[in-house]
Amino acid sequence: xxxxxxxxxxxxxxxxxxxxxxxxxxxxxxxxxxxxxxxxxxxxxxxxxxxxxxxxxxxxxxxxxxxxxxxxxxxxxxxxxxxxxxxxxxxxxxxxxxxxxxxxxxxxxxxxxxxxxxxxxxxxxxxxxxxxxxxxxxxxxxxxxxxxxxxxxxxxxxxxxxxxxxxxxxxxxxxxxxxxxxxxxxxxxxxxxxxxxxxxxxxxxxxxxxxxxxxxxxxxxxxxxxxxxxxxxxxxxxxxxxxxxxxxxxxxxxxxxxxxxxxxxxxxxxxxxxxxxxxxxxxxxxx
Amino acid sequence: xxxxxxxxxxxxxxxxxxxxxxxxxxxxxxxxxxxxxxxxxxxxxxxxxxxxxxxxxxxxxxxxxxxxxxxxxxxxxxxxxxxxxxxxxxxxxxxxxxxxxxxxxxxxxxxxxxxxxxxxxxxxxxxxxxxxxxxxxxxxxxxxxxxxxxxxxxxxxxxxxxxxxxxxxxxxxxxxxxxxxxxxxxxxxxxxxxxxxxxxxxxxxxxxxxxxxxxxxxxxxxxxxxxxxxxxxxxxxxxxxxxxxxxxxxxxxxxxxxxxxxxxxxxxxxxxxxxxxxxxxxxxxxx
Numbered sequence: 403x404x405x406x407x408x409x410x411x412x413x414x415x416x417x418x419x420x421x422x423x424x425x426x427x428x429x430x431x432x433x434x435x436x437x438x439x440x441x442x443x444x445x446x447x448x449x450x451x452x453x454x455x456x457x458x459x460x461x462x463x464x465x466x467x468x469x470x471x472x473x474x475x476x477x478x479x480x481x482x483x484x485x486x487x488x489x490x491x492x493x494x495x496x497x498x499x500x501x502x503x504x505x506x507x508x509x510x511x512x513x514x515x516x517x518x519x520x521x522x523x524x525x526x527x528x529x530x531x532x533x534x535x536x537x538x539x540x541x542x543x544x545x546x547x548x549x550x551x552x553x554x555x556x557x558x559x560x561x562x563x564x565x566x567x568x569x570x571x572x573x574x575x576x577x578x579x580x581x582x583x584x585x586x587x588x589x590x591x592x593x594x595x596x597x598x599x600x601x602x603x604x605x606x607x608x609x610x611x612x613x614x615x616x617x618x619x620x621x622x623x624x625x626x627x628x629x630x631x632x633x634x635x636x637x638x639x640x641x642x643x644x645x646x647x648x649x650x651x652x653x654x655x656x657x658x659x660x661x662x663x664x665x666x667x668x669x670x671x672x673x674x675x676x677x678x679x680x681x682x683x684x685x686x687x688x689x
Numbered sequence: 690x691x692x693x694x695x696x697x698x699x700x701x702x703x704x705x706x707x708x709x710x711x712x713x714x715x716x717x718x719x720x721x722x723x724x725x726x727x728x729x730x731x732x733x734x735x736x737x738x739x740x741x742x743x744x745x746x747x748x749x750x751x752x753x754x755x756x757x758x759x760x761x762x763x764x765x766x767x768x769x770x771x772x773x774x775x776x777x778x779x780x781x782x783x784x785x786x787x788x789x790x791x792x793x794x795x796x797x798x799x800x801x802x803x804x805x806x807x808x809x810x811x812x813x814x815x816x817x818x819x820x821x822x823x824x825x826x827x828x829x830x831x832x833x834x835x836x837x838x839x840x841x842x843x844x845x846x847x848x849x850x851x852x853x854x855x856x857x858x859x860x861x862x863x864x865x866x867x868x869x870x871x872x873x874x875x876x877x878x879x880x881x882x883x884x885x886x887x888x889x890x891x892x893x894x895x896x897x898x899x900x901x902x903x904x905x906x907x908x909x910x911x912x913x914x915x916x917x918x919x920x921x922x923x924x925x926x927x928x929x930x931x932x933x934x935x936x937x938x939x940x941x942x943x944x945x946x947x948x949x950x951x952x953x954x955x956x957x958x959x960x961x962x963x964x965x966x967x968x969x970x971x972x973x974x975x976x
Contacts, residue, residue: 504772520828530817541807
């Protein structure tokens with residue numbers, strides 16, 4: 403799985419570089435290129451593996467993997483803004499608004515979202531119907547019913563100063579990080595025109611495990627390894643899976659969710675080995 | 690033409706209201722609904738008229754008209770932010786960040802962009818290929834090669850404090866306002882699979898005339914009528930078509946561009962009457 407992940411990282415970076423190369427140049431293009439560097443590329447990996455499980459080749463899936471990483475990069479650039487989570491470090495580098503300005507970060511994020519939808523029109527992906535299914539699903543996952551909805555709820559809770567309970571945090575994270583992970587994990591069936599139900603269940607458990615692992619890293623992680631600030635949530639008195647379940651409880655819940663994600667993959671048999679390995683990687687990572 | 694414009698305004702508002710109604714509610718949805726109120730709806734009108742010229746019915750064109758207005762609304766919400774143009778008044782109302790917060794304005798703009806692409810997947814528009822042509826064209830027009838590129842250039846020029854010359858401003862505005870106007874004006878041929886060349890030429894002249902009229906209104910306009918602050922550009926020492934050509938020169942250039950836009954419509958004959966009337970409206974408006 404690590405070899406495949408390395409390969410996906412290189413391929414998706416090359417695909418994103420090609421998309422940036424044709425832009426006019428200047429500060430906006432520089433900031434977009436910068437925001438597209440690094441990262442674990444777990445969402446791209448999900449796209450490539452779910453495509454593989456549904457008989458979709460790497461060449462067809464690659465623009466979709468690039469699109470989901472462009473969409474993810476836009477969300478990070480905007481979330482890091484002073485008016486939002488106010489982060490100065492991301493992927494081991496100064497955030498876009500620190501390196502350039504708030505205006506450039508807003509515009510680069512805007513253009514990265516546009517780029518994501520543009521990438522999904524690529525005819526290498528497949529027929530027009532397949533591409534439209536992806537575009538409709540990405541709009542659903544990333545907009546006011548999905549990712550942006552979750553982020554708005556997160557900001558509202560922080561502003562109100564009333565910590566959320568477990569059900570509320572689970573629902574919020576289902577939007578903020580879960581919806582895009584679900585899109586990535588179901589890209590294969592969406593392209594092939596197959597039923598995405600099994601991968602939906604896998605993605606829901608994986609997304610939650612991923613978020614719990616993030617909360618654990620915010621407590622136990624090392625900034626030099628994670629490449630982003632740690633200890634922020636506890637410092638802000640924000641409710642997290644760790645503050646609500648305790649550290650051992652959060653770790654146990656993450657392990658339980660990995661079992662759930664495994665069970666969802668049952669019908670795929672041995673061919674889903676990489677997705678099973680990914681679930682374990684997600685809760686054992688130190689970055 | 691005024692009757693048709695009124696009708697388009699009502700229809701596109703109803704279409705946008707339907708798209709907002711299904712959202713989860715809360716501050717984000719409220720801010721999106723607020724940002725979608727009012728406006729001249731010239732871009733929606735361009736979509737409906739260019740559709741009419743290419744045999745595309747109103748029902749098919751309406752989601753496209755709503756999409757272009759959602760995209761336009763996102764760009765206004767983000768452009769008005771303190772980190773960008775810092776405007777407190779828009780369409781006669783406090784801007785979104787003044788009414789709520791910078792965070793809500795960033796997120797509402799983000800979700801309005803997503804909504805625009807989502808609306809273009811609507812199967813009322815036509816076949817899958819037609820919808821993909823629109824999505825690819827909107828991504829091209831609104832991203833890092835079009836609208837956002839123009840806005841980034843505008844901010845960079847303001848930050849540098851070096852006023853642009855006429856060729857630079859014309860190029861900048863071709864991106865900032867021209868690209869989306871061109872998308873709207875060519876939506877009809879894009880849906881029908883026809884050649885958009887004639888409407889491209891019309892839109893380029895119209896877009897420039899529109900921007901010159903905007904610059905004139907910034908000097909001669911009344912805030913109570915325009916619904917946005919006036920005198921900002923002159924106050925900021927910013928180069929505009931008026932500062933470069935003088936008021937009479939700018940008015941003459943706008944009139945000349947209306948003639949150019951008229952000439953581009955020649956082959957459409959009498960059926961392009963509303964588009965001809967629109968060009969005149971664009972330079973004679975007081976709002």
